[in-house]
Amino acid sequence: MSLEVIILAAGKGTRMYSDLPKVLHPLAGKPMLVHAIEQAQTLKPSQTHIIVGHEAQKVASVVEPMGAQCVTQNQQLGTGHAVAQAMPMVDNLAVVLVLYGDVPLVPGVLMQQLVDKAMHGDLAVLTVTLDDASGYGRIVRNDQGHIQAIVEHKDANDEQLKINEINTGILAAKASLLNNWLPRIGSNNAQGEIYLTDIVAMAVADGIAITNLQPDYPQQTQGVNDRVQLAELERWYQQQQAMQLLRDGVQLADPTRFDLRGELTAGKDTYIDINTIIEGQVSIGDGVHIGPNCHIKDSHIGAGTQVLANSIIDKAQVAKNCTIGPFARLRPGTVMHDNAKVGNFVETKKTTLGKDSKANHFTYLGDTNVGEQVNIGAGTITCNYDGVNKFQTHIGDGAFIGSNSSIVAPVTIGAGATIGAGSTITKNVENNNLAIARGKQRNLATWAKPKKC
Numbered sequence: 001m002s003l004e005v006i007i008l009a010a011g012k013g014t015r016m017y018s019d020l021p022k023v024l025h026p027l028a029g030k031p032m033l034v035h036a037i038e039q040a041q042t043l044k045p046s047q048t049h050i051i052v053g054h055e056a057q058k059v060a061s062v063v064e065p066m067g068a069q070c071v072t073q074n075q076q077l078g079t080g081h082a083v084a085q086a087m088p089m090v091d092n093l094a095v096v097l098v099l100y101g102d103v104p105l106v107p108g109v110l111m112q113q114l115v116d117k118a119m120h121g122d123l124a125v126l127t128v129t130l131d132d133a134s135g136y137g138r139i140v141r142n143d144q145g146h147i148q149a150i151v152e153h154k155d156a157n158d159e160q161l162k163i164n165e166i167n168t169g170i171l172a173a174k175a176s177l178l179n180n181w182l183p184r185i186g187s188n189n190a191q192g193e194i195y196l197t198d199i200v201a202m203a204v205a206d207g208i209a210i211t212n213l214q215p216d217y218p219q220q221t222q223g224v225n226d227r228v229q230l231a232e233l234e235r236w237y238q239q240q241q242a243m244q245l246l247r248d249g250v251q252l253a254d255p256t257r258f259d260l261r262g263e264l265t266a267g268k269d270t271y272i273d274i275n276t277i278i279e280g281q282v283s284i285g286d287g288v289h290i291g292p293n294c295h296i297k298d299s300h301i302g303a304g305t306q307v308l309a310n311s312i313i314d315k316a317q318v319a320k321n322c323t324i325g326p327f328a329r330l331r332p333g334t335v336m337h338d339n340a341k342v343g344n345f346v347e348t349k350k351t352t353l354g355k356d357s358k359a360n361h362f363t364y365l366g367d368t369n370v371g372e373q374v375n376i377g378a379g380t381i382t383c384n385y386d387g388v389n390k391f392q393t394h395i396g397d398g399a400f401i402g403s404n405s406s407i408v409a410p411v412t413i414g415a416g417a418t419i420g421a422g423s424t425i426t427k428n429v430e431n432n433n434l435a436i437a438r439g440k441q442r443n444l445a446t447w448a449k450p451k452k453c
Contacts, residue, residue: 351366
């Protein structure tokens with residue numbers, strides 16, 4: 001039996017006070033809707049249908065590259081109406097899993113458990129018990145404890161309002177059952193909407209077994225209606241990730257001041273100081289030390305490397321036992337070989353720094369290939385851009401670049417060459433040559449200092 005997923009994502013999210021559709025607001029660096037789709041895709045559904053409405057094109061531009069299919073709900077008439085929009089495209093023999101784009105943290109394993117129940121013919125619903133159930137639909141059970149109905153908060157009587165088990169809206173059922181129930185749902189309720197939850201009472205009437213599951217944590221089924229709830233969910237999610245890293249052997253100076261916005265693999269004895277942000281796909285080797293206030297994105301950092309405070313590493317490859325920072329910036333295309341050093345206020349872009357080479361401070365290296373055991377003096381820049389095109393600089397093994405030098409690309413500086421401090425180099429320098437390119441100094445003994453008027 002195949003599986004198809006329907007994710008409701010048509011709402012505007014008025015309480016977000018934003019031009020961005022609610023489901024596209026980011027949690028841990030990616031849209032909430034993407035979280036839901038990624039977890040659903042772990043179940044390998046034959047199709048994922050996204051119900052879109054408000055700013056449909058913006059939502060489609062995010063989900064269609066993921067292989068999802070958008071279905072437009074022109075009028076938002078309720079959750080039952082939303083699911084009904086996708087049903088003509090669903091195989092009648094499939095099981096359907098219904099999710100919500102603003103409920104981003106439902107684990108794939110929990111989704112699978114719901115689907116397994118539905119494959120046996122049950123209507124499987126996901127519920128959660130809260131200390132304060134205000135605003136949520138209540139799970140109504142009979143004396144034997146069997147689910148009989150879901151009553152929305154605005155339609156509940158005083159006795160039902162005392163119930164703390166609430167409906168998350170997430171469910172799984174056979175498509176054939178949904179095709180039977182959905183056309184029969186009315187809108188005789190306080191909201192005047194077509195509630196998907198009304199199928200519970202229909203299932204009871206039809207003798208269909210109703211089973212429920214609950215999450216390990218309420219936050220896994222928490223929806224987001226405003227920025228306060230989004231911030232609360234962000235902090236909880238980050239805390240869970242931090243705790244897992246600690247269990248895996250990564251030392252965090254303060255788990256409450258650490259953000260993981262992607263995936264991190266780290267070796268043993270890794271230390272990460274406060275306010276570090278890890279984004280995208282990052283791998284860190286054994287014994288790496290990350291200082292405070294660093295931002296690392298889509299990069300690899302080799303074993304034994306020290307990343308000092310306030311450094312940015314973006315799409316870079318760093319080998320073993322390197323030193324970076326403080327206040328260094330490695331831009332995309334940077335490659336550092338073993339024992340290389342990029343010091344304070346050094347910026348690199350599309351640059352390879354060879355083994356044991358160093359640029360200790362106040363330097364820009366762009367489109368540069370630096371050999372091994374090269375010393376780049378303070379204030380050096382490679383002038384790689386003429387206003388239209390970018391050009392390459394090549395610096396050979398063992399070269400010494402004096403402080404405050406400007407290397408105007410395209411140019412090659414040979415192995416063992418020395419560039420005198422303050423030089424502007426525009427021509428190739430042969431191996432082991434000394435190049436000095438600066439104006440002749442003049443000392444004027446008769447010069448008079450200026451005086452105040």
